Amino acid sequence: MTIPISIAITTGEPAGIGPELTAEVFACGTSRWHHEICFTVFGDRRLLIERAEQIGVDSTIWSTGVGRNIVLRDVPLSVPSVAGVLDAANGRYVLTMLDAAIDGALDGMFHAIVTAPLQKSIINDAGMLFTGHTEYLAQRTGASRVVMMLSGTGKQPLRVALATTHLSLRDVPDALSIDGLVDTLAIIDRDLRTRFCIASPRILVTGLNPHAGENGYLGREEIEVITPAVQRSYASGIQVRGPYPADTLFHPRYLRDAECVLVMYHDQGLPVLKFSTFGKSINITLGLPIVRTSVDHGTALDLAGTGRADCGSLIAAIEAAISMAFAIGGHASHCT
Structure with a gap:
């Protein structure tokens, strides 16, 4: 029996475009990908519903928290987030999502993680020294x-x-x-x-x-x-x-x-x-000892909540993560 490839996705800075890009990519489910691929999305349920509705895409998957080959791992915001408005109170929220995805990948639960953009300044403003995804992933996974x-x-x-x-x-x-x-x-x-x-x-x-x-x-x-x-x-x-x-x-x-x-x-x-x-x-x-891909852009605060952000890079990052996971031949222990 073939065990599905499992991909974790972190939705990034809540005030940026990461949540709505995720909502747009999965608005029509996972039909664009092979049925043996499953996804776990990390993010605040209410935020994903709100952003989906803001940009005019279906929010059903986030309301139920589960769909065909996709599961929402609800990570509550520290404070409500407004599109385009940064709040240092949510700095810890971003790292909580990332830590959960990294731990799952290290434990074999996920074959790869895909990260939406975050705002480094907000994490630092929240009192946590942070220079970027790349450096943080190295530290958390023990990569020299x-x-x-x-x-x-x-x-x-x-x-x-x-x-x-x-x-x-x-x-x-x-x-x-x-x-x-x-x-x-x-x-x-x-x-x-x-x-x-x-x-x-x-x-x-x-x-x-x-x-x-x-x-x-x-x-x-x-x-x-x-x-x-x-x-x-x-x-x-x-x-x-x-x-x-x-x-x-x-x-x-x-x-x-x-x-x-x-x-x-x-x-x-x-x-x-x-x-x-x-x-x-x-x-x-x-x-890294795990597969990690991400988008080629930042949080684009000026576009957040407008529906004008392009999800092409996120789709490409997901497809690359899937390809790399198949290349190294990993098998997740379970999908959720």
């Missing part, structure tokens, strides 16, 4: 190193992985090391093989400085850190090349020969990816 990767969709998607994530630009050079980049490249190579079924991933690496340092005239990180890391990784069997100037690397002529580009900092590569695929790309955390 994780890698944020954004990916487009389609047959040859653009994938951009980050050597550093949510850091001030002035802190980036000090955060780069040979060992760190070697570990990052190993994680990218392993997860592209095991979770994306790419037999021999080809990875391109950017430099840190303009023109990849111009042979040391514009910085020595390429000479002293990035090149040695690329060479060591290549010697270990990883198909990696670089460092290349970031301003010319993102050209179809080069990208067609690679499955992933590793950039040195957040805004070096993500603007390129989001310009070309925004609203349809996804965020994936590599290096």
Whole structure:
């Protein structure tokens, strides 16, 4: 007997667009996905009903709390939430959902978790140090190193992985090391093989400085850190090349020969990816003992409650989570 693939979904910041995107995606049930896939949605029941009604989609599934292959795990808000209006009192609510999904995945209840966007500032305002989903997932799962990767969709998607994530630009050079980049490249190579079924991933690496340092005239990180890391990784069997100037690397002529580009900092590569695929790309955390995907956008407070937010990225994140869960061959102990 085949045990269904089980996906957990956290609805994110209650004042943002996460709850209504979830409501829209599941307004027609789960018919867009195979019948052997089941979903557990974490969120406040009344909030999901309210947002569904605000944007004009069916709220029945949230009223009953159960439907075909979908279960609502009701997590009560600390205080009522108004679309577009942040309230630090709900900071703990967001982490409660996330913790429950993570624990379920670690226990084998879920094959993957999909996270709607949250508001980092609100969690910090609530008195909890929080730098982002990626870092929090690493801490909660005990992962020694994780890698944020954004990916487009389609047959040859653009994938951009980050050597550093949510850091001030002035802190980036000090955060780069040979060992760190070697570990990052190993994680990218392993997860592209095991979770994306790419037999021999080809990875391109950017430099840190303009023109990849111009042979040391514009910085020595390429000479002293990035090149040695690329060479060591290549010697270990990883198909990696670089460092290349970031301003010319993102050209179809080069990208067609690679499955992933590793950039040195957040805004070096993500603007390129989001310009070309925004609203349809996804965020994936590599290096975790669990599968986690997310959307490519933030909480969009200005759109919350209007019905104008596009659920394309959430659908893509769910589909990627399902694909990765099948790739690693996991089986949940139960669906709810």
